Amino acid sequence: MEEIKGKIKVFLSRFFRKHELGDDENIFELGFVNSLFAMQLIMFLEKEFSIRVENKDMDLNNFKTINSTVSFIESKMNLVEAK
């Protein structure tokens, strides 16, 4: 979990240089990210954690904070392992 969080934080720090992003802070409400961010985040998550973000996962709540993104990745990775 800490490893996943660490990787996500490093990625996000590129977009939040001047702001220390809290684990439960809403990424999309801070106004730092532009229209490309959502796809960049998905590409990052898919590549880094070898998962696929499906249509049914496209709920903003999955990606709105660092903690929610970590939970989402964990649930996806559990699914992969369970297969």
Add this chain to the structure above:
Amino acid sequence: MKIELSSEQKIIKDQFKEFTDKEIIPYAKQNDYEETVSKELICKVAEKGYLGSMIPKEYGGMGLDMVSIGILNEEIGRGCSSVRSLLTVHGMVALAILRWGDKKKRDYWLPKMAKGEVIGAFALTEPEVGSDAKSVKTNALLENNQYVLNGTKKWTTMGQIADIFLVFAQCDGKPTAFLVERSTPGFSIQPIKGLLGARASMIAELKFEDCHVPEDSIIGTVGTGLTHVALSSLDYGRYTIACGCVGLGQACLEASIRYSRKRKQFGAPLRQNQLIQKMITEMFVDIKAARLLCYNAGYLKDVGDPDSIMETWNAKYFASKIVNKISSDTVQIHGANGCCSDYPVERYFRDARINEIIEGTTQMHEVLIATNAFRNY
């Protein structure tokens, strides 16, 4: 670090080049003049599998890597910008279905698209809405398990011949992508003629008047039409356009070299004139730089790097700008001959102009690239 095409990529580049020289270039002038790409030519492109270049092998496509796709678009773009635009928009729709469509749609449409039995077109822009894409006015209302589309799309490349259209509409104020078949009642298509460049793109205006489509026509989800579906399609569109610009620049360079060798003024070939040499030098180096930006973007796509999106913006911005300077210098080197359709360079000049407008204008690129630069430093 290694910047080199693999041996497979070198081989395939030669095949694309041969096809372009033999099957595309001889018809490019006619395409431009008649404002159409003939069925026969599209069949030849399809027979080669190029309409499935971006579709995985499991669906009958070529399953090419992104660098090879870039090379294909460079080579075809060297021959005819309109044929290249077919590859671009068809691929944008195929990739949207692949990435965001459900299994049923993938299994049904992708094999047909790979063979070229079905052509795709991308309908985002409207008469009143271009750069500010999130403000599209086309509306989709859910009624008895069907969406009812109303609105007008404009400048849809290949709209005259496409079988399926990726259409962007507001669903309760949320941008959403729909896959609409040509034969759907309430959907009509008017050809647009008289374009400046890429004249054979068979552009159309699309009208949706109480056009009912099944509820499952949505690609992606309600609200992700722009941020996810259009964004990934446009990323591919931008990449293939950037590569097409490199090809078009290459055509200009080769024409300029040929002409300045042959044409004599003041008792010597133009090539001996240092002012001509300067133009050739700038073309030569700019094309190399643009090609490297494209290869870099393609490579980053192949490894799934999120930076590939921004690098594609950079590549398209640079390539579309330089090809305008290059094609203008090419006309200059050709003098009056450059202003007449006896030579292809006036077409190159007109075709080049389109590239700074489509898939995000140069100004939209400048806004985005600068914002990104400020964020990074």
